[in-house]
Amino acid sequence: MAEKDDKYRAPALEKGLDIIELLASHGEGLTQGEVAKSLERSPSEIYRMLSTLVRRGYVIRSLSGDRYALSLKMFSISQRHPPIGRVIEAALPRMRAITRKAWQSCHMGMESNGDVVIVASAESPGNWGLALKTGTVVGLWNTGTGRVLAAFRSDEELEDLIAQHRQAIGEPALNRAEFDAHIQRIRAVGYEKMPSATAIGVTNIAFPIFGPSGHAAAVLSCPYLERVDDLDVPSLEDIVEMYGALARELTEIYGGNPPEFTATI
Structure with a gap:
């Protein structure tokens, strides 16, 4: 069963979801380094994922540019289907x-x-x-x-x-x-x-x-x-x-x- 689960894994998607779930627990936002440390990932792969999430509107950057937080896009999507x-x-x-x-x-x-x-x-x-x-x-x-x-x-x-x-x-x-x-x-x-x-x-x-x-x-x-x-x-x-x-x-x-x-x- 475990082998079958591994066969159908989507690592990139899982990394993105890990970031979203982590940021959901930190309303004040986290730096790229804090995200990488919490998820035990390299800063470079976290940077690519964060950039994609920012581009798609799911994550926003602080005015100073050093912290990342969830936008309200997930909430907006969920409200389309009560x-x-x-x-x-x-x-x-x-x-x-x-x-x-x-x-x-x-x-x-x-x-x-x-x-x-x-x-x-x-x-x-x-x-x-x-x-x-x-x-x-x-x-x-x-x-x-x-x-x-x-x-x-x-x-x-x-x-x-x-x-x-x-x-x-x-x-x-x-x-x-x-x-x-x-x-x-x-x-x-x-x-x-x-x-x-x-x-x-x-x-x-x-x-x-x-x-x-x-x-x-x-x-x-x-x-x-x-x-x-x-x-x-x-x-x-x-x-x-x-x-x-x-x-x-x-x-x-x-x-x-x-x-x-x-x-x-």
Whole structure:
């Protein structure tokens, strides 16, 4: 495996990336000699790389000309494609593919100014299923999506979220002790599995999609409906595994940083 990795290495590109990553940690900039010393490279090869990065606009020189620092070009490029937008684009075809295997619908929810909003949805391929429409606003404390979004943020941010939240249609009044108990359990096991609080016979399964900060940027949810006919479909336990794997894949796409979980349901 190591030989294969070496075969496809691009040394010049790696040197350029090493310089960018180093400068990202030194906002005040570094001299050519400091860069060379930190990366254990010769001053001449570092000079060539720095000159190229300056020419392309990724690195700028100080007014005195002896220090190099990152420009805002990397930031500008990243803003052309908002990360969560890329996650939704990546998620939709995967969501549609998993519903064909699971025979269960799924949706993705996000928080917007205290509201829990469905931003993407994929329907079950069967004759029936439960799919939430894109744009639907759901409850914060009575849905798997809302609880998971709330669970993976700091205590201060959680208080702000609760203060901003406007109750969705049918959402009951907040029982804070009960809500806090749900939050603590989700933080321990990493996801929510609960009987629906809005419809009989539905089990809500909700997994966080983590962002770089370690908070849940979005939630992938499946409103599981158990079939009792002769169609051979995945079990509830299988569905949990399938959607959990997809949420982890989307977390990787988003560059997320998931926490460690200490328990299992």
